[in-house]
Amino acid sequence: MATCGAEEDGLARYRSPLVSRYASPEMGFNFSERKKFGTWRRLWLYLAQAEKSLGLPITDEQIQEMEANLDNIDFKMAAEEEKKLRHDVMAHVHTFAHCCPKAAAIIHLGATSCYVGDNTDLIVLRDGFDLLLPKLARVISRLADFAEKYADLPTLGFTHYQPAQLTTVGKRCCLWIQDLCMDLRNLERARDDLRFRGVKGTTGTQASFLQLFEGDHSKVEELDRLVTAKAGFKRAYMVTGQTYSRKVDIEVLSVLASLGASIHKICTDIRLLANLKEIEEPFEKDQIGSSAMPYKRNPMRSERCCSLARHLMTLVLDPLQTASVQWFERTLDDSANRRVCLAEAFLTADIILSTLQNISEGLVVYPKVIERRIRQELPFMATENIIMAMVKAGGNRQDCHEKIRVLSQQAAAVVKQEGGDNDFIDRVRADSYFSPIHKQLESLLDPSSFTGRAPQQVAKFLKEEVRPALIPYQSKMGGKIELAL
Numbered sequence: 001m002a003t004c005g006a007e008e009d010g011l012a013r014y015r016s017p018l019v020s021r022y023a024s025p026e027m028g029f030n031f032s033e034r035k036k037f038g039t040w041r042r043l044w045l046y047l048a049q050a051e052k053s054l055g056l057p058i059t060d061e062q063i064q065e066m067e068a069n070l071d072n073i074d075f076k077m078a079a080e081e082e083k084k085l086r087h088d089v090m091a092h093v094h095t096f097a098h099c100c101p102k103a104a105a106i107i108h109l110g111a112t113s114c115y116v117g118d119n120t121d122l123i124v125l126r127d128g129f130d131l132l133l134p135k136l137a138r139v140i141s142r143l144a145d146f147a148e149k150y151a152d153l154p155t156l157g158f159t160h161y162q163p164a165q166l167t168t169v170g171k172r173c174c175l176w177i178q179d180l181c182m183d184l185r186n187l188e189r190a191r192d193d194l195r196f197r198g199v200k201g202t203t204g205t206q207a208s209f210l211q212l213f214e215g216d217h218s219k220v221e222e223l224d225r226l227v228t229a230k231a232g233f234k235r236a237y238m239v240t241g242q243t244y245s246r247k248v249d250i251e252v253l254s255v256l257a258s259l260g261a262s263i264h265k266i267c268t269d270i271r272l273l274a275n276l277k278e279i280e281e282p283f284e285k286d287q288i289g290s291s292a293m294p295y296k297r298n299p300m301r302s303e304r305c306c307s308l309a310r311h312l313m314t315l316v317l318d319p320l321q322t323a324s325v326q327w328f329e330r331t332l333d334d335s336a337n338r339r340v341c342l343a344e345a346f347l348t349a350d351i352i353l354s355t356l357q358n359i360s361e362g363l364v365v366y367p368k369v370i371e372r373r374i375r376q377e378l379p380f381m382a383t384e385n386i387i388m389a390m391v392k393a394g395g396n397r398q399d400c401h402e403k404i405r406v407l408s409q410q411a412a413a414v415v416k417q418e419g420g421d422n423d424f425i426d427r428v429r430a431d432s433y434f435s436p437i438h439k440q441l442e443s444l445l446d447p448s449s450f451t452g453r454a455p456q457q458v459a460k461f462l463k464e465e466v467r468p469a470l471i472p473y474q475s476k477m478g479g480k481i482e483l484a485l
Contacts, residue, residue: 018347022308027350030127031343033075039123040092040116041070043231044107047199050226051109054219056212062103069099089113110208111199114330118197118243121342123231125252128346129191135353136187136259137473140180142360144466147173151458154447155278155370156377163377166447169279169365171454174461176269179262181469186255193251196228197244198236203329241329249319249342256345260312263352267302267309270359274299277369282362301359301483305352312348315341357481374447376415379424380408385444386428386437393436403433 019028029035045066052058074095081091089108097104108115151170156163199220201208206220213219228236237244273279274297281301318341322334383404390400411424425441428434437444 018344018351022351023347024131024350024354027128027131027347030124030131031347034073035124036120037073037075037078037092038071039120040089041066041073041096043116043119043227044096045070046227046230047109047111047115048103048106050223050230051106051212053226054213054223056109058106062100062106065100065103066096066107069096072099074099087113089116110201110212112202112208112242114197114243115199119231121338122194122196122233122244125342125346126191126194126232129187129194132346132349132353133184133187133191134473134476135350135357136180136184137470138477139353139357139360140177140184140466141470141477142357143173143177143180144462144470146170146360146363147177147458148462150365151455152448153365153367153370154374154451156373161272165381166374166378166450168451168454168458169370170458171451172269174458176262176266177466178461179265181466183255183259183262184469186258190252190255194233194248195244196231196233196236197240198224198228200224200240203242204240241326243326243330243334246319246323246326246334249338250316250323253316253319253341253345256349257313257316259349260309260352263356264306264309264313266356267305267359270302270363271299271306274302276373278366278373280364280366281359282364301355305355305359308348308352312345312352315345315348354481355483358483361480371447376422378445378447378450379411379422381450382445383408386434389437389440389444390434395436403431407431
């Protein structure tokens with residue numbers, strides 16, 4: 001089969017669409033080989049610097065040589081070394097040593113593979129959260145502006161996806177915001193709970209470092225503290241096996257899965273509202289909704305969010321199973337699995353947040369459609385108000401109830417059996433029994449009188465809970481986001 005140059009441009013090999021099609025460049029870089037192996041070299045530098053400061057015979061020249069070659073990575077050589085050694089860490093030790101001949105003897109001194117592997121993972125997870133949190137804050141901010149704008153616009157509520165009492169467009173949006181604010185707190189907590197693995201040795205006992213420092217426990221503890229601080233962490237896990245506990249991965253992916261559930265719910269609501277023609281996501285001027293049906297305006301962004309959110313929600317099963325089968329101090333059956341699930345979770349979360357931001361910045365509301373649907377359903381909801389008004393005008397509650405029961409069933413038959421409009425109010429106006437309140441019918445049917453405290457709830461919620469939660473992210477709100485695809 002002819003490839004027409006596909007080999008040269010990479011099209012002859014599978015590429016994950018999470019990176020090639022959707023994810024942001026910054027999140028793609030966070031899980032890149034260059035970030036990973038560049039971090040390994042920095043960790044080797046931190047270790048050497050700390051060991052030197054505590055008295056090990058490491059020279060300034062060796063340190064300077066390492067510093068000069070942090071990003072001078074010969075990936076081809078590393079790949080060849082790994083193919084020969086079947087060990088990725090030692091392949092990169094040899095590759096680093098090749099360009100740092102003076103420092104070769106002290107690179108990775110006293111460390112085990114998890115010193116670079118696990119500590120890099122923790123750095124990448126932390127940095128991943130630092131990318132996601134401002135994006136989540138931006139989505140909340142955009143939706144808060146939307147909720148504030150439509151705080152007073154009545155709309156039909158739904159329970160069981162059946163017509164229920166009225167709410168407002170803004171109040172419904174606040175239900176979405178509340179879930180996302182919970183996610184914001186959860187992501188902040190998970191980020192802040194992350195610790196560094198530090199320098200712990202092969203089974204977590206720090207035996208190799210205790211030997212290097214000739215039994216000086218205080219120097220081993222200080223080494224752990226120094227390297228932890230150099231990596232930007234305030235704390236290290238006090239006890240580890242060969243790895244940090246894989247329950248940490250469960251906590252990280254659990255909050256991301258929960259975020260996925262929130263976004264799936266929000267975008268499902270938007271898809272349902274699009275079907276009702278009440279609210280639509282942005283639709284570009286030249287966008288095509290269907291190859292066969294030119295008139296269609298499919299909610300493809302919301303559908304993408306739902307599709308990817310389902311993937312995100314399932315990924316937490318991987319660390320759950322991995323943590324449960326880690327024997328004693330460690331088994332290697334965690335490695336290949338974690339290479340996939342950790343990166344995919346953050347990449348997927350990044351994608352759906354960027355997409356939801358795009359949606360929230362361009363939501364279109366159709367008040368006339370919303371008003372028409374209210375007119376179809378509100379007459380039945382107003383029956384209790386009509387009864388109360390008749391009683392105040394001197395009528396009998398039971399007689400009024402029976403009259404309304406008959407008229408409402410007649411109106412329902414017109415809607416359901418004849419496909420007509422709800423004419424219940426016309427029937428009330430035509431019935432002389434209700435003449436004492438005919439002049440009150442307009443006020444009794446004012447939609448805003450059926451929304452309760454929804455507008456006030458929106459204002460209070462946004463002021464007291466939402467806006468304060470966004471203060472730490474004010475400098476990162478940025479402009480509108482455009483999707484590549």
